[in-house]
Amino acid sequence: MEILKSFDLEINDELFYLFSDLIYRTSGIKLGIHKKGLLVSRLLKRLTLLGIKDFHCYLKRVKSDNEELVQMLNCISTNTTKFFREKYHFEYLKDRVMPELIQSCRDRTIRIWSAGCSTGEEPYSIAMTVFEALRNMGMDDGTWDIKILATDISTKVLGVAEEGIYELEQLPDTLPGDMITRYFLKGVGKNRGRIKVKDSLKEAIRFRRLNLKDRTYPFKRKFDVIFCRNVMIYFDEDMKQHVLSNFHYYLSSTGYLFLGHSEAMLDREQFTPVYITVYRKR
Structure with a gap:
């Protein structure tokens, strides 16, 4: 004092x-x-x-x-997140979006962006969902090129995300044990009660600092799916429109945009609602 x-x-x-x-x-x-x-x-x-x-x-x-x-x-920056937050989004990604992408992707390439990824739980949840969808369809043969870009304005949370170490209790109680075994290492000794993301999952994700305020974003390729959930609640209307316009530009012609449960879509001319706070590019 x-x-x-x-x-x-x-x-x-x-x-x-x-x-x-x-x-x-x-x-x-x-x-x-x-x-x-x-x-x-x-x-x-x-x-x-x-x-x-x-x-x-x-x-x-x-x-x-x-x-x-x-x-x-x-x-x-406010950084509140957890694995498989708003579970229905991941179910929709697995059951509806992934089968469609698998059927339509001739080059077996899928690109997803987690914008405002915080400490990494969202992009890791996305990666697990994508790999489980491929597994369920018998297509987990290593021939698919899956890349997930995870960005945030905070270098602090990106450091946590890249490390990929969490408390075991951060995983949902409903997450099957075989998925935990597939994608995480369990800590022993002084690290008991903690988990670490396996390299096989980490390799699908690139963590980068990015400011959504920037006029344009440094991407060469369009994304099939963009997640930006519980981020735009901190923006005013002008900033929201700026971000949505950029999302529309960087989405593929039939790409999907996932927003947070409390975020309303302002631009119905560029996006069509298809599910609970899930939209498709017009």
Whole structure:
């Protein structure tokens, strides 16, 4: 507590709006004034670590230091996820989307993008679903080229995702034991109760930092499926439209877009609803 006394923990409305404007311009994340307490609590860790005494000085730092700007965005990003979250999406991917892709893909190539992948549970769940679909159809012969791109603005969560180590209890109770054995290693000794994603699953996924605020995205090939769930709830209408327009561009001609359960589709001219918050490119 003595350390905190030397810091100016106050942030007035004017300073808050300077931070929120910077965050919006660099990430698309919209923070209302009611988020002032959240901003203070999350950025205080950086001030303490850097020995910066007040938020005015920290604002100057992030404006002049791109690496610290990334660290600030790491702190601000909300990262709540779990394996097979919104299970019905993965069932639809396995039972409807995958059979269609398998039938229509002449070059046996499937590309999927997990946008806002957080700590990796979503892309690993996607990969397991894809491999199980191939397995169930008797097509897991190693001749399919499956690539999943997993992106996030936070370098911190991407580090966790690439490591692929989780608590066993993070897996759903309903996940069959043979799937756990196929895709995870169970920890022993001091790592008992933990699991590690097997390399055979990791190899299908590439983790990259990407800012959805960017005007365009650095992709050469279209995606068959895009997952962007519970991400756009942090964006305003302009940012949502920007992201949806880019998704439409980077989807294949009949590609699928999966959104979060609380996210409504704004652009019905470019996307057609086909299932619960699942849309198809027009």
